Amino acid sequence: MPIWYHSGRITEANRQTARWQTSTVPANTGLHGERPFRFHRISDDIVTHNKTLKQIAIVGGGLSGVSTAYFLACAGFEVAVLERRANVAEEATFGNSGLLAPCVVQPLVLPGITRTAFSNLFKNDPPILVKSGFNPARWRWVRKSRREYQDYFSLNKQRLTRLSAYGQMLTQHLQDQYALDQENSQGLLHLFRQQADADRCAGIEDSLRQFELPRHSIKGQDAISQVEPAFQSATPIAGAMYYPKDGAGNCVLFVKQLRAIAQSMGVQFHFSQSVKAIRPEFGGRVSIDVAGDDVADSTLTVDGVVLAAGMQNMHLLKPLGMSLPLCPIQSYNAMAAVKNLDEAPNTALFDETYKVAIARVGNRIRVSGLLGFLPKTDQPHAKAISSLLKVANDYYPNAANFNTANFWSNTFALQPNGMPLTGATTHGNIFVNTGHGAHGWAAAVGSAKLLADAMAGRETEIDSDGLLLSAVSS
Numbered sequence: 001m002p003i004w005y006h007s008g009r010i011t012e013a014n015r016q017t018a019r020w021q022t023s024t025v026p027a028n029t030g031l032h033g034e035r036p037f038r039f040h041r042i043s044d045d046i047v048t049h050n051k052t053l054k055q056i057a058i059v060g061g062g063l064s065g066v067s068t069a070y071f072l073a074c075a076g077f078e079v080a081v082l083e084r085r086a087n088v089a090e091e092a093t094f095g096n097s098g099l100l101a102p103c104v105v106q107p108l109v110l111p112g113i114t115r116t117a118f119s120n121l122f123k124n125d126p127p128i129l130v131k132s133g134f135n136p137a138r139w140r141w142v143r144k145s146r147r148e149y150q151d152y153f154s155l156n157k158q159r160l161t162r163l164s165a166y167g168q169m170l171t172q173h174l175q176d177q178y179a180l181d182q183e184n185s186q187g188l189l190h191l192f193r194q195q196a197d198a199d200r201c202a203g204i205e206d207s208l209r210q211f212e213l214p215r216h217s218i219k220g221q222d223a224i225s226q227v228e229p230a231f232q233s234a235t236p237i238a239g240a241m242y243y244p245k246d247g248a249g250n251c252v253l254f255v256k257q258l259r260a261i262a263q264s265m266g267v268q269f270h271f272s273q274s275v276k277a278i279r280p281e282f283g284g285r286v287s288i289d290v291a292g293d294d295v296a297d298s299t300l301t302v303d304g305v306v307l308a309a310g311m312q313n314m315h316l317l318k319p320l321g322m323s324l325p326l327c328p329i330q331s332y333n334a335m336a337a338v339k340n341l342d343e344a345p346n347t348a349l350f351d352e353t354y355k356v357a358i359a360r361v362g363n364r365i366r367v368s369g370l371l372g373f374l375p376k377t378d379q380p381h382a383k384a385i386s387s388l389l390k391v392a393n394d395y396y397p398n399a400a401n402f403n404t405a406n407f408w409s410n411t412f413a414l415q416p417n418g419m420p421l422t423g424a425t426t427h428g429n430i431f432v433n434t435g436h437g438a439h440g441w442a443a444a445v446g447s448a449k450l451l452a453d454a455m456a457g458r459e460t461e462i463d464s465d466g467l468l469l470s471a472v473s474s
Contacts, residue, residue, distance in 0.1 A: 059309045067258065070262045099248050101442070108371075185248050228347050305431070327416075422434075
């Protein structure tokens, strides 16, 4: 399999060219039309703090993989990204809600899922979709999730807020530094249909004062309309919070632009390349078996590998005697064209009960979220569509014709504690970066920077306690 790399020194001049190359590198540039090279030992003029890790392969071309590739390139590593799809951001990232929201983000654990699952069987628009029948592995994961909620939810919420605030800052810095195209909205309304949810989140807010993130409690429909004039809802609301520094944007657009920047710094992207196995080799290297659509199967040997491929990570680590506590979760999405500009959302909105986000993306409105413990499908379950339509029409009934929206579903990997899984495995040169969830844009960028700093032997810029694992074992 041909491998491309930038053999010259990564200099500040390379980074400066990324600003204009962002708009000139085609979105599907990759395997064809480039000069072929093969990996070899990097020359000594590329210096990293970690002398044993120089050539890094990243499995997965989503938000986590591309962000990690960028930050590793900044640290002086030689990086190649292997993606089984034809472009970046075509799987879990394509289902990202687009929220950049440190305040609203929380570990996605489900303490009441057992009770909720049975009640949802009889609802046309449930907040959680669970397949009927007994699945031992799924219910073991649910029990772990319940214990994590009882014991560690508040602590993990604080950790995730710290990580997301860091990732939001990094994202905004990248958007400003490289003059990236943005479809961002500022401000976020967090709505509670049930008083129990409002009370629980009020308790969480008290524990977040240390972060000094601005937030305002809002009472009543009139007060909500002052923040969001387009909000027109007859749905009873138990409470609301407004976070002026949170917001939303186009996550897929961000990843594609970051890919172009990373390419200009020497990162190689190889599409339609499926990783079949990884094997630690004698001498501290890692072999990667790769199968391509239009090239012969081959083996690539590198100094280290980062697994950023969601549930696929489990299949790659299992032969090495390692397992990850991940469960595949479906999320659901709708995209509709704006019909009435005056009644389209200006701020992002997050419905706590349904875990659904609504955000304006240019001249479109995106509705995304929900949780489905269902088999993977490309099209959402009928009940998922009903739930998305309910939330959209409850809050912005005249903004768009949501019934004619484009609907799709995505699968993402989730830990029982709802936290990202980022760090080293028991094999010192095999790392993981996954599990950020459908609302984890900021957290994924923050995790990528923490992991890149750790791999480079640098001190992280924020406290990584609870965010960066020293080892993922079996």
